[in-house]
Amino acid sequence: MNPVEIEEAVSNLALEPFDRPEFPFQFLRAFGNKETALQRLRAGNTNQSDVGGVLQRGHIHIATCAPGAVDETLAALRTSPKTLSQKAKFILATDGEAFAAEDMNGGGTVACKYAEFPDHFGFFLPLAGITTVEQIRESSFDIKATGRLNKLYIELLKDNPDWARRPTDMNHFMARLIFCFFAEDTDIFLGDGLFSKTIQQMTANDHSITHLVMAEIFRAMDTKPAEREAQGIKRYANQFPYVNGQLFSGSTECPVFSKIARSYLLHIGSLDWQKINPDIFGSMIQAVTEEDERSALGMHYTSVPNILKVLNPLFLDDLRAKLAEAEDNPRKLLNLRQRMAKIRVFDPACGSGNFLVIAYKQMREIEAEINRRRGEPERRSDIPLTNFRGIELRSFPAEIARLALIIAEYQCDVLYRGQKEALAVFLPLSSENWITCGNALRLDWLSLCPPTGTGVKVQADDLFGTPLNQTEIDFENEGGETYICGNPPYLGSTWQDAEQKADLERIFGHRTKSWKSLDYVAGWFMKAADYGTQTSAAAAFVSTNSICQGQQVPILWPLIFATKHEIIFAHTSFKWNNLASHNAGVTVAIVAISNDRSVVRRLYSIGSEGETLAKEVQHINAYLVAGQNLDLQKSTSPLTHVTPMDRGDSAIDGGGLLLNATEAAELEAENKVAYRQFVRPYIGSEELINGKLRYCLWISDDQAALANDVRFIANRLSLVVSMRSSSSKAQTKEAAAWPHKFGEIRHQPSAYTILVPRVSSENRDFLPVGLVAGGTIVGDRNFALYDAPLWNMALIASRLHWVWIGTVCVRMRTDFSYSNTLGWNTFPVPTLTEQNKADLTRCAEDILLAREAHFPATIADLYDPEAMPEDLRAAHDRNDEVLERIYIGRRFRNDTERLEKLFELYTKMTASAAAAPKSTAKGRMKA
């Protein structure tokens, strides 16, 4: 269940008469428990309560009681031994009048009237497996409103199929409604609930005219008081103020309301819209208009702390520092206020305006403190809302973003200046539109956010079609600073559609031919850098970490650096969680660029306790490592004298060629000869890491006919044929003609094979390199070194290599994704003497021996960082000792030092290769 569904279930429960014995089960049902789970609790099998209540292990201990006994019942739950031993997260007591609950992990308490407990449903969201963030817990309202609006939206679309075909109008209409609900609950409309009441009264006898009444009200809000009589505004609509803004200009047409839609509307109006929180309302409501997103309604939410990871280092930290520095000095405070009034914040992927709203609110907070210290607490804000600009592709979020900013402004005015002052300046809304609906990668940012103080009118080389009227609006920030921020969409190169590819081509096509491998988000960085060449600005984006790892680095970053921009701060990989706990958060990094060389560079990371660590550094390179830039290109062959590495063989067999132990035994029983002849051990990464056993059919061309006479094999091969022939891939289809062989073979006969899994957990301190006998078929989940000298294995097993791979290769989630071209072929190794090789070989053997001593422990067991055996760790330690002495004559102090040395060696290595191109493979061939 998503939060919206839960809210609805909980609210419905509170409306029913209180049923003392049933309540605990009803409550659990509302949070998504299945009937079977409830039945088991009822039967007592899983109910562990020792106070006559209902206790669900790991979740909640609930007790209902006679009227007036809530306090002692809650106390009994609190001290109940079972509450502790069954690890209940919550305790809850109610008598149908009062309601009390506690979060046993110190997350606070709820005490309210029974009828009001649905307002606290966010408190219990962990029960439904939804990770809560503080803001959510306090924002039951936003989820509730989202759910109600969603219902209305769907109902309206049902009754108005023509509106479904004009989503922009529909979205605009929804934004108008939200505004009216907010306005009628905050005295912006005179009279409490004016909008809802007017609609209700005027349509009480005839719901079919709802849309006409509403349209008349909207028309009034777009008509200045002086013109109203001439325009013939109806009396009931005349009570509404002139709002204007772009919100009510244009057509006032409204969709037709059915009886049900009308009742939904009135119900939504009865909610207390004062409580709306623009920080999160926008991201919640956004899903309403997106068909495929609706199942996750209320799940999309970017946490404020994460947004501040971008905004604080970008400029808010500095403002706060200046505030602290100014102390009570009125002159300094004034200067700071004047500076802030000229700061513009630009989010070219603004969605529903999250970043802009947070930035605005944070700045208002700082300004309020300035005004307090200067003794001007009621002073009107000097921070213009129009300095917070955005671009958004989808029309509904764009509408919501503007609305969210308007609401944020009003709420800040109420908070810092008082209701009266807030109302005095609220209407009419500014007619400017600072949120542009369009494709940020195609629009000209300089026109939307023109350079300061220059008066330059930039001709948009990439501005399509109709000129945007927004370009005429000037920022009120002559001589001010610009900060670009946001969380643009990430889309790996394989998932971009034709239009998105074209977006990237327009930006990168004339700069590099490798633009096709770039993530979509790279476009925002490049546009920001280009923007920065015309005017000084700093830009910080949340981004997939893949643009700072692996193959994208040498494509993107030299282009950014060429615009004189450098990375001024970065937050290394962390998980960008949304509300859904089952939805493994994307791993992201925050990267900020600026062409101002004077700023102090900072590198942020998440510490072991989840705290943010900051480090001041001289320079940050494109791998988000402290150190100089380097140009690391992937290479098809090793740059040093290590053995070339191949990927293993890819079955592409639809389950036909690979056999588990049972299937192999089956064949052996059916035909021993065939078994001996055609079955080989097979090793994928699961087999290597977790010590599993698998087999495969390995049949040479000349024996294909013979093998096909074996019934078991013939059956398996037919599986292969059917899978391959129905494939969408040409290469695979062709391979259906020879089902007895693996789909992609790179196999070389060998006496033994060293192998590394392509993907493996980052939690191990060393890469899980392995060694198998030559007859074993190495699957494509591994890279293989056939008959390579064993010192190659010593390299792979080293901490140096671990660090290199972790930085240079692309990762899958946060796990390692090994690459031969990017990681192995580029690995900087000093020239090894025969003695060095002998020493390293010995080290590799020692590692293998240490592993063997723990037979049958698997690599996963042995390399569990918590439980790594001492002798094995010692063997690795000696390996590192020997290898690192070869590098620098001593051990490295830490991984940063290792990386810095490796980068340095790489730079030298490639520089000398460029100086002496004759030594390349091609050069030798000619000679």
Added chain:
DNA sequence: CATCCGACACAAG
């Protein structure tokens, strides 16, 4: 054109 490589959604404890 024939490899070869990286991505990712899915699946299994």
Added chain:
DNA sequence: CTTGTGTCGGATG
């Protein structure tokens, strides 16, 4: 929720 898998699509030389 962590860790690994099967196969596609498209880059590369």
